[in-house]
Amino acid sequence: MNTIIVAPSLLSADFARLREEIEMVEDAGADLLHVDVMDGHFVPNITFGPMIVNAIRRIARVDLDVHLMISDPGKYFARFIEAGSTYVTFHVEAIDEIRSLLEQGSKLGAKVGIAINPGTGLEAADAALEMADLVVMMTVNPGFGGQSFIHDVIPKIRLLHERRQALGSRFLVEDDGGVNRDTAAIAAWAGADILVSGAAIFKSENPVSSFEAIKKAGLEGLARRDDPQAFPLA
Numbered sequence: 001m002n003t004i005i006v007a008p009s010l011l012s013a014d015f016a017r018l019r020e021e022i023e024m025v026e027d028a029g030a031d032l033l034h035v036d037v038m039d040g041h042f043v044p045n046i047t048f049g050p051m052i053v054n055a056i057r058r059i060a061r062v063d064l065d066v067h068l069m070i071s072d073p074g075k076y077f078a079r080f081i082e083a084g085s086t087y088v089t090f091h092v093e094a095i096d097e098i099r100s101l102l103e104q105g106s107k108l109g110a111k112v113g114i115a116i117n118p119g120t121g122l123e124a125a126d127a128a129l130e131m132a133d134l135v136v137m138m139t140v141n142p143g144f145g146g147q148s149f150i151h152d153v154i155p156k157i158r159l160l161h162e163r164r165q166a167l168g169s170r171f172l173v174e175d176d177g178g179v180n181r182d183t184a185a186i187a188a189w190a191g192a193d194i195l196v197s198g199a200a201i202f203k204s205e206n207p208v209s210s211f212e213a214i215k216k217a218g219l220e221g222l223a224r225r226d227d228p229q230a231f232p233l234a
Contacts, residue, residue, distance in 0.1 A: 001172060001193040002222075003193075003219070003222070004184075004188050004192075004193065004194075004195060004215060004218035004219050004221075004222050005031050005032050005193060005194045005195070006029075006030060006184075006194075006195050006197060006211060006214050006215045006218065007030065007031075007032040007033060007034040007065050007174075007194055007195065007196045007197070008025040008030050008033060008034065008196075008197060008198065008201050008202065008211065009034040009035075009036060009145065009176075009196050009197060009198030009201075009202075010022070010033055010034065010035055010036075010056065010198075011034075011035075011036045011047060011145045011198050012145045012146070012198030012199045012201070012202040012203055013198075013202050014202070018056075018059065019059050021202065022056070022059055022060055024207060024208065025201065025207065025208075025211060026060070026061055026062055027208075028207075028208045028211045028212065029211070029212070029215065030062060030211065031062055031063070032062060032063050032064075032065050032086075032087075032194065033056070033060055033062060033063070033064055033065065034065045034067060034176070034196045034198070035048060035053055035056060035064055035065065035066045035067065035085075036048070036067050036069060036145075037049070037053070037066060037067060037068045037069060037070060037080070038069045038070070038142075038143065039069070039070040039071060041070070041071045042069050042070050042071040042091065042093075042094055042142075043069045043142045043143035044143050044144075045143045045144055050076070050079040050080055050082070050083040051083070053066055053080060053083040053084060053085060054083040054084055056084075057083060057084025057085075058084075063086035063087070064084060064085050064086050064087070065085075065086065065087045065089070065134075065174075065194070065196075066080050066085035066086075066087065066088050066089070067089045067115060067136065067176065068080065068088065068089060068090045068091070068094075069091060069115075069142045069143070070090075070094065071094055072094070072095075073090035073091070073094055073095055073101065074095060074097070074100075074101050074104070077090070077101060077104060077105055077108075078104075078108055081105065081108045081109065081110040082108075085110055086110070086111060087110070087111045087112070087113055087133065087134050088105055088110050088111075088112055088113070089112070089113035089114065089115050089134055089136050089174075090113075090114065090115065091114070091115045091116075091117065091142075092114050092115070092116055092120065092124045092125050092128075093116075093117055093120055093124070098114060098125070098127070098128045099127065099128050099131055102114070102128055102131045102132060103131065106131075111133035111134060112131075112132065112133055112134070113132055113133055113134030113135060113136055113171075113172075113174070114128060114132050114134075114135055114136070115135075115136035115137075115138060115142075115176070116135070116136065116137055116138060116156075117138050117141065117142065118138050118139065118140070118141060118150050118152070118153050119141075121156075122156055122159060122160055122163070129163065129164075129167065129169060129171065130167060130169055132171045133171055133172065134171060134172045134173075134174055134194075135160060135171055135172070135173055135174070136174040136175075136176050136196075137153055137156060137157050137160065137173065137174065137175055137176070137192070138153070138176055138177050139151075139153045139175055139176065139177040139178050139179070139183075139187070140176075140177030140178050142177075145198045145199050146198070146199040146203070147177060147178055148178050149177065149178030149179065149180075149183040150177070150178065151183075151186075154186060154187070154190050154231075155190075157173065157175060157187065157190035157191050157192055158190040158191055160173055160191060161173060161190060161191025161225075162191075164191070172193045172194055173191050173192050173193050173194070174192060174193070174194035174195075174196060175187040175190075175192035175194070175195055175196065176196040177196070179195045179196060179197040179200065179214065180197060180200035180210075180214065181200070181210065181213040181214050181216075181217050182217075184197075184214045184215075184217035184218040184221065185217040185218065185220050185221035185224075185231070186221060186231045187218070187221065188217075188218040188219070188220075188221030188222045188225070189221035189222070189224050189225050189230055189231050190221075190231075191225070192218075195214060195218050197210075197211075197214050200214065201214070
């Protein structure tokens with residue numbers, strides 16, 4: 001991928017003004033909206049179900065990146081796809097049959113992905129990398145928005161990018177958590193194609209300027225990706 005996608009995370013949006021918030025970031029240039037689904041079990045928070053995803057789908061003009069932070073993703077996978085998800089991602093920590101669920105999602109017509117927590121090694125996803133459309137590297141511990149970026153994950157993002165090159169794979173790499181104008185460049189340099197950003201956009205004084213600054217920083221990092229010494233690894 002020769003560009004950077006900034007995916008505003010609707011977890012940080014003002015739901016009393018959801019249509020306006022979505023239109024604002026779409027008009028700013030967002031090509032993807034990130035939707036965090038939490039069940040209060042896999043993570044200590046509860047957010048959206050398929051009905052809300054479907055409502056967002058009817059509002060949004062761009063694709064939806066639906067991130068399932070739930071304990072039994074296979075049970076609800078089809079429902080979220082039917083609700084209008086473009087990408088559906090589940091956590092490798094939540095299920096043993098990773099390949100089977102990726103295959104199920106593909107048959108249902110979705111782009112499917114796997115997400116990896118900061119404390120989980122890449123080997124947990126090795127057997128499924130060639131089947132994934134998207135690999136999400138968490139740079140916060142999942143559950144709540146507004147957390148600080150965990151820089152120790154940067155070497156793993158870089159390693160994942162190198163494995164992608166070695167495999168000749170086309171899956172996208174997404175960085176989710178703590179992405180702002182200060183961390184976007186190093187995430188993109190390390191190998192992230194999609195930068196998920198919530199609080200840094202929606203909670204800022206000027207969300208459009210913040211979106212644009214994150215996109216600019218990401219493109220600057222991408223331009224330096226071939227230089228292994230461009231950024232420190234932690």
